Amino acid sequence: MLAAFAAIQFALISGFWYRMIGLEKIDWSRFSGFLIAPQADDVTKYLLGYVASSINGLVFGLAYAYLIRPLIPLPSTRFGNFIAGQVIGVGMSVVALLWWTPANFPEFHPGFFSHALGVKIIIGTFVWHSALFLQLTSFLDALGTRPWTVRRTAD
Known part of the structure; x- marks a missing residue:
């Protein structure tokens, strides 16, 4: 849980730093808050989105560590x-750009693979997921070697 919590916190804040490398800022907390309470004020959207993103980060981090990673050979x-x-980060980026963003934000008219949002948002989405999984795997490594083995789904 510590690895997942640290990873999502780093990933959420890293989206604000993208301007330093020529990309657009990506504020997933506000995006999530917009989905939860579209009519709320900006601070409420941010706080709700931050809490939701943090909880999702914990859940997805644990799912990755205990359900998905053991299946990767x-x-x-x-x-x-x-x-x-x-x-997995690349896969999540593709899903986010093809489905998650267009389905959740039709009012922004993101288009196929969210291309209408611009190439900087597309690259930023890949960088964000890369940062998330870099942190998650780094913290998991710090906790010691895990005996990951490929799970058999059928005999």
Whole structure:
């Protein structure tokens, strides 16, 4: 839980730093708050979105660590865990750009693969998920080697 909490906190704040590398700011807390309470004031949207994003980060982090990672056929090494996390991060970015953003924010007219939001948002989405899984796998590594083994789904 500590790894998941630290990872989501880092990822949420990192979205504000993207301007330093020429990308657009991505404030997932406000986006989530907009979905929860679209008529609320800005501070309420941010706080609601932050709490929801933090809880989701914990749940998804635990799901990754205990349900998804054991299914990925890579060794339980620092490099194997890093690659596994980045593969899932890319997958989540693709899902976010193809489905999550267009479905949740039709009023922004994001278009196919959210292209109408601009290339900086697309790249930023990949960077955000990469940062999330970099932190998650780093903290999981710090807790010690995990005996990940591929689970068999059928005999």
